[in-house]
Amino acid sequence: MRLGMVIDLDRCIGCRSCAVACKSHNAQPPGTWWNRVFTPGSSFHQAAVGKDGGLQMEALPVSCQMCDNAPCQKVCPTGATYTDERGVVLIDYERCIGCRYCMAACPYGVRQFNWEDAKEVKARVGYEAGYEYGYPVDFRDKDGRLVFTPNRPAGVVEKCTFCAQYLAEGELPACIRGCPGKVRTFGDLDDPNSEVSKLIRKRQTVRLKEELGTSPKVYYIAPAKPIRLEVD
Amino acid sequence: MKKSNALLGLAGAIILISLIAWGYQVNNGLIVTNMRNPFSWGLYIATFAFFVGVAAGGLIVSSSVYLFNIEVLKPFTRIASLSAFASILGAGAMILPDMGRVERVWKVFLHPNFQSPLVWDVVVITAYLIITFLSVYVQLLPDWKKEGHGFLNGWTRKRSQEDINSFSKKWSKRVALVGLPVAILIHTVTALIFATQASRGWWNTAALPPDFVSVAVASGTALVLVISLLAVGKEQFEEYRGAFRTMALIVAGSLVIHFFFLSVDLIVHGWWGNSEAEEIHALIFGRYGFLYGLEILLPAFTMIFFFTEKGRSSFKALMIGSVLLFIGVFAHRMMLMFPAFNVIPLSLSLSGAGIESWAYPVALGQLREGLPVFVSSWDYSPTLVEYAVALLPFGQVLFVVTGAMKMYNFLPQKRIESPPTNEK
Amino acid sequence: MEKKSVKLTRRQFLKVSAAAGVLVGTAGTASFIHKAEAAPKEVGPNISSVRTTCSPNCTGACGMKALVEDGQIKSIIQAADYPEPEYNPRGCLKGLSMTNLIYGPDRLKTPLILKGKPGSGDFKEASWNESLDFTAGRLKEIADKYGPESIGVLFQVGGTGYVQKGAVSRLATLAGWTMHHAYDQNGDLPMFWPMTFGVQSEELEPREWLNTRYVMVFGSNILATRIPDAHFLLEARNNGAKIMVFDPNFSPTAAKADEWVPIKASSDAAVGLGMARVLIEEKLYDSEFIKTFTDLPLLVRVDNGKRLKADEVKSLVKPADIPAYREAYVAYNGQFIAVHPEKLDLPSDVMIEGDVEVSLKTGEIVNAKPAFQLLKESLADYTPEEVEKLAGIPADDLVRIAREMAGSKPLHIIYGAGNYQWYHGDLKGRALALLPVLTGNIGKPGAGISTYAGQYRIRFKVAEWWVPEGKKQNWLPFLYVLHGPTKTMKAKWPTHGIKALVIGWGNPFDQHNMANKLREMVEQEDLEFVVTTDFQMTTTCQYSHAVLPAVSWYEKTDLVATPVHPYLQLQQPAVKPIYEGQPEFWIIRELAKRLNPEFEKYFYPGLEPDQAAQKVIELLLKTGGPEVEGITLEQLQKGPVRLKSDVPGGRQIPFYDQVQHKKPFPPVSLPAKLEQTAQFVKSGRIEFYKDEDIMLQMGEALPVHKPPFEESEFALNPMAREKYQFSYVTRNAIYRVHSTHSNNVWMNELQEGKPRVWLSPKDGQEKGIKEGDAVEIFNDRGKVTAYAIIDPGVGVKQAVFEQGWWSRYTNGESYNTLTYPFIKPTHEIYFVPGMWAPNTAWNECLCDVRKVGDAL
Ligand SMILES: Nc1nc2c(c(=O)[nH]1)N[C@H]1C(S)=C(S)[C@@H](COP(=O)(O)OP(=O)(O)OC[C@H]3O[C@@H](n4cnc5c(=O)[nH]c(N)nc54)[C@H](O)[C@@H]3O)O[C@H]1N2
Ligand SMILES: Nc1nc2c(c(=O)[nH]1)N[C@H]1C(S)=C(S)[C@@H](COP(=O)(O)OP(=O)(O)OC[C@H]3O[C@@H](n4cnc5c(=O)[nH]c(N)nc54)[C@H](O)[C@@H]3O)O[C@H]1N2
Ligand code: SF4
Ligand code: SF4
Ligand code: SF4
């Protein structure tokens, strides 16, 4: 099983709901975003790009690309970053030594460091005393590795886990469920009958920075005007 | 020796300051540095690379005595080994405050991932630490025997002085033989930490490791030179003139090789003219032009200076040349970071809109009033805390070198053929 | 999947439908879920999930599921439990981050009583008893002094919560206070609807967009303002429908369209009329349709511009069975026909072009022309070349698009609120309505014209709860509060004006503070007392004398329905009220009994607020009429239930009945009675010819194009023509629902927490303004500071500001200090609250921009 995601940029409306769903469900502290959506070429999201007559405005969501050949994993000195049996690249929060080598190695800028104690950072926002957001329970993989915890320890790196805590419950990742554009499809790339495999077969897809040989498991369907049927 | 006590005091103070700063950092998290997600390595790693560099140089000097029979340098092999040992200790220590979770460092040994150049580095640095220690140790053994004190040398008590002398000679050579490749390796591997990363165009070049080695030879030799100069003092300068000239030539020569790699690399980066290379060039010649200028001009000056007779024939000239070189090499280490991190790897070109390279913004990892959370470049400059913490290896090197020299005799070994001079 | 909370078993309705998981998300789901290994792991037994409805003032009404642990909401995700998978998953970034508001630093903790000056933030914390006594006392004093009608009530639009808002209406009615209808207050009332179709407004449900072949979007930024429904637009496009976006600015919606047609600000009427001219010139119209359903065959007297009435004509008698609010007009097919307003059957040879002499009962002989003829004559001015001048659309494109549009059915026109919130918004709508009507695109699947504004629509009868015992209600359009009374107003102006405001669900001190009027009224003690219920410390709370902490929709029970999708849904408490917050129902009941002990019995005394709310829901379902017939509370507790409609399949297609079954216009527009709204279209037909005196005087009998600012800004101050040349366009941002979420930390992380002004590169250059510069947008009335975004997609001479910022983010001043409460006289012909009333025109505002120093 190789879990992967297909993001249909043709349908993406750039609403950033996926980014917020991810932030909330995965208890990301202020300033930390595992999942980002920007308008390529633009200095501000949803400002037009180009010149009169040739304007464009597309949205590109980027979270961990779940590289098959993951540089972050290769460089990790302790094996804190590893790929599980479903192809999900995860971080063991109890093994990470915070060297940040993986951040230098990741070509997608998705890794986020806990520069300070997440709990304190959240408290500074001024929530009701004692309030904590995000999925409230630790999640450990089958070998007992801590790959999700609502309050990340200071000094470790974090990133998208494909919502490991939800996958284990048979639920889809938060960004998939939270996307009102129905842009994201999730499933097993090894299964030729999965929706993701079908989409990759049927539609023209690209992966980001493919030339680096990272072999991401996140595929993008390029934005394109549809081929029109004759209007009757 | 009053002077050495003062120096030891200074070293102690420096170490104390840095430890306090480090303690503060451990308490508050790395947020007290000015590193952030888009710019995740800074002064610490640059300092680490600097000390790895000077460490490598030390053994290269002492090894070349044995390997290439550069006899003039022989009096300085002890200092060279000591300098290497102190520097690698400093380098090793410098990496620790950079870890977010330093108390877990043992996990590297428990679950090493041998694919990681960082693990290779840990291996070679540990090896180097042992080797440089041994190198110092075997070279000091005869003296210790003679003077009847020492460190870990109980086993020599039963042996004769001659025995120990020849043991020292034999093993010094053996250690040097192993040491040279390891010295080159630590630098190669440290360079590989960077050079393997295809995500960072600035690093990702095969020229980086050999270039690192050449810079290491230059700066490491310069450190030996400086310590030696200070050890013998102005008064005895003339006596070792030959050795100093040779060291200056080694420095200058390796800088030639460095500049060769540097220019080849710039040409290869620039010739193809892709957008990323152009961005890098824009950064090094524009935003970071000053630092890059230091990195190029200071060593270039030293190189030329040391090739001139004037440059290598006076105490002052050699000191100035070396110090300028250190600054230049430190700038070089800092410049490892700026262009690498401020060219965001995920850059896109939008042919339709005439946009060559648009950097996909990265979340800072911090929320602060008036500061955007997403940035496509980060104006990194170390905080006071970072500077303080980064003093650690400087303090250590000073401490180890001064302390060792105070306790034991590292002064130049009199050459047999040289006429006896004013004994103390 | 769902886990039921042991702790929450008391509330049985918290049971979550097991179906939810199955219907989740995209198509990829099913295949994945079966392969996902293992049963739930490590999930504490105290985690539960509660389904409720997100319902701020955005019309989304998205079903949301709250993940609750230990009595706290940890995260929110789309419920995705609509029986029609097309509607799943509804939601957006704001709904997903409501936790930041519920538990955030601006949450109101206790009742507050103002100590210092209004706006000073100097409050004292008070107990409920103290604050309620104080509030009731002040309201009684004011009612005694100026009459109860001097107390104005603002409770925003009804659909966001029928129970809690109904309580406000109930008390206001009992107490004889004056109510302000939010629909026209918000500027959301598209006045062309009552003028043309006799209804408040109508729209296709978004799923119907899939049946459309040609979509023309006039200034509606669906990708930002209809986030949960935008996918339907793209699906329609990918099914082969052509999407045309007419907007002065290259909006995200324009970016996804087949074509973006940049037009000048408020020139839409010219475009519509230019296209209508092409349709008529080239005979591309559906003559059968217009003869049957519109007033275009009806004769108009050339001498006085009035429509010819049957009882004026010598040879005709007015049919006897005509209700008072209708009129029988005349058509001609060689013979004069008295047109029965409730029968849509004219002979197919009825004359629509030419003219005819008519002998009147008075003996006069007058010339008369069918409205169609007059329309054709009037459209002669809108040649493609002329429209190019007026609107900036290339003449060729205009003709091409008109032909394309005529050739593609069904045609759907989306007329955006940002576009009709102009002084002549009504004219623009009437002009645009010509396009679907002339081509027969009304009352059919995927066809028509729609407006998707705020959550205005009452979807079933609410009177039983809202209006106790059929008592009379006082209504006053809010614009008069800001503007003062006019001579021509039909609504009743309270003798002493409005002296107190009772506010809930709104933040008018930012959102409706036109020309800073509202604040001045409080500061000058014109408004002697303001009491606000909100769950957050808004600018309005800052200007209130008493602040009563309410709760969010995750802490109470309510019933919700929206125009945007046809489901009736519950709000159910996921957690207990936080701090000292209370549901409005409770607050109102407490106020009511303090105002008059008699009132208490109207509010289920003795029942807990949630229990009482359930009783109210049962009452509403029982008395709500055909739309909710058969729907029970139990069904709603299981999940959303589709409202009933006469359209096969229960679909939401406006005028289906009218067109398919030739029923007279208008259909009933709840909550008004037919006799109130039918007077708007007395002919019983779709009306383009309006012969009310003011319409004739203003030259608006037929839809025409009038340039912006002439009758508004320049009439107010002729100097403005020179001084202020930028349009102040205030559009919606994805990060806020109006001012709600202004303070949401994640929303602000996504946009640096800074208000922005979007300028064209040309204007930026002329004004010396660069990206990121602090810019002052100003006119004689006020100013606001924002940071510049230089966007090549922004039209020239526009300062586009993303509205909704709390004043705290704009230097303490409201961005609405620049706008002005213009009242258009044609909006005063009738008065039916929220249906025919003066509508606010936010975008009818001129300004200038200048760079300021970085200091802010
Ligand atoms: N995210 C979010 N969604 C919302 C809301 C919210 O606050 N936030 N509010 C809801 C409510 S209550 C409302 S009323 C709706 C409003 O939603 P919309 O009708 O979409 O209104 P706006 O965002 O004001 O403006 C939409 C577009 O109108 C264009 N426009 C302005 N003037 C003209 C003109 O004269 N002609 C043409 N052709 N275009 C023009 C603007 O450039 C802009 O692109 O949104 C609803 N949805
Ligand atoms: N210049 C300009 N001004 C505009 C607009 C524009 O485009 N330009 N848009 C206009 C439009 S279209 C509209 S619809 C209006 C909207 O104007 P408002 O409806 O006044 O704006 P909101 O910010 O939605 O205010 C809703 C308030 O209700 C509170 N609230 C939410 N839920 C509850 C609840 O359950 N109980 C209570 N008691 N309070 C609750 C929220 O915290 C928030 O403070 O703004 C109008 N103002
Ligand atoms: S939620 Fe969906 S539509 Fe919105 S930005 Fe993310 S992927 Fe795009
Ligand atoms: S995207 Fe980055 S973090 Fe994710 S697997 Fe690839 S390299 Fe690792
Ligand atoms: S920071 Fe943590 S995850 Fe990243 S490389 Fe270092 S140990 Fe591995």
Ligand code: SF4
């Ligand atoms: S899969 Fe989960 S963690 Fe990854 S981006 Fe989506 S929501 Fe975030």
Ligand code: SF4
């Ligand atoms: S804010 Fe509006 S669109 Fe967003 S989830 Fe709530 S109701 Fe839906």
Ligand SMILES: [Mo]
């Ligand atoms: Mo609205």
